[in-house]
Amino acid sequence: MKEAFMDKKTGRSLTLKDTLKPVLIPCYDLSSTAPFLFSRADAFESESFDFRLWEVCRATSAEPGLFEPVCMKSVDGKTGCVAVDGGLAMSNPTAAAITHVLHNxxxxxxxxGVEDILVLSLGTGQLLEGSFQYEHVKKWKAKDWAKPMARISGDGAADMVDHSVAMAFGQCRSSNYVRIQANGSSFGRCGVNIDADPSPNNVKKLVGIADEMLKQKNVESLLFGGKKIAEQSNFQKLxxxxxxxxxxxxxxxxRIAPTVAFKQHLTNQEK
Incomplete structure (x- = not known):
């Protein structure tokens, strides 16, 4: 991955300052036990918040059990982070992204305000087996709840963000905010690996799941009213x-003036 984020002319590792557009990338910092957000805006403000891009990519996708935590430091060595997958603490980063734009x-x-923002939020899907009946779960022990609790925690946090953002957008939500969240799959428990299996057969299954998701009716959050099935499909919404x-x-x-402002990144030689 280092080679993919290397300046071929100078051999320098590219950093957050080198991104062509504003970025906001989450991870969870084990050393501070708190979410950590990488952003180009912070990188321009201080080298203590400028990180190498290859490490940022590893940090935000370091799912425990599949990949090692990433021990990383800013380019000036003053800020450290022991990072794991950002989805652990921020399964739906939409609110963080909106706040970042409004205050940047x-x-x-x-x-x-939100009327000046177009937001597309892509969920990771909710499985059919996430639904449980009382008679089925009433005698479960702690070990039986382990996996369901992790799923409920992640989906619940993501849904709360979706509902809150829909409320914040108010009447603009139908034209400024779109949430795509797949619900269940005809593949059931077929063992599709979304993280660590690049085999052609697995990729084919994932493409099939994506096609199925596009055909599903879109689900919208209502102001103080839960959710409703929209008339349009996810494909039509997209x-x-x-x-x-x-x-x-x-x-x-x-327009004469750019919508997004850019700062010039000066090298040490130019400084």
Whole structure:
């Protein structure tokens, strides 16, 4: 992975400052027992928050049990982090991303509120076996609850963020905010590995699951009203969203001032 994030001309490891657009990438820091967010904005403010991109990618995807935690330091060595998968503490980073944009006037100087933001939130899916009946679970012991509790915790936190964001967007939610969350799968317990199996057979199964998800009806959060099944499918929602992005790109091309501000990254030689 180091080679993939190397400047081929200079041999320098690329860092957060080198990203072409603003980024916000979560992980969980075991040393501080708290979520940690990598961002280009923070990297420009201080080298103590500028990290090598190959380490950032490893950190945000270091799922315990599959990959080792990542012991990393900022480029100036002043900030340390023992990172694992960001999904452990932030299974739905939508609210963090929105807050980052609203309070990041240097990179988003023309954003005044949620009405100026288009948000696409992609969930990881909720399995059919996540539904339990009272008679089935009433005599479960602690060991029986281990896996269901982990799933309930992750899905519950993600759903709470979805509901809160929908409430925050209010009347704008139908035009500014789209949440795609697959519900169940016809593959059931077929053993599809989403993390560590790149075999053609497994990839084919994953593509099939993705196609199934696109055909499902979209599920929307209601203000103080739980959820409802929308008339449109996930594919139709994504197709509409893509159209909105095209229109926004056309509008931006007519503006004199850029919508996103950029800082010049000066090398040590230039400084």
């Amino acid at each position: 006037k240097q990179e988003f100087p023309f954003v005044r 197709d509409w969203f893509a159209g909105e992005l095209v229109q926004e790109h056309q509008r931006r091309s007519c």
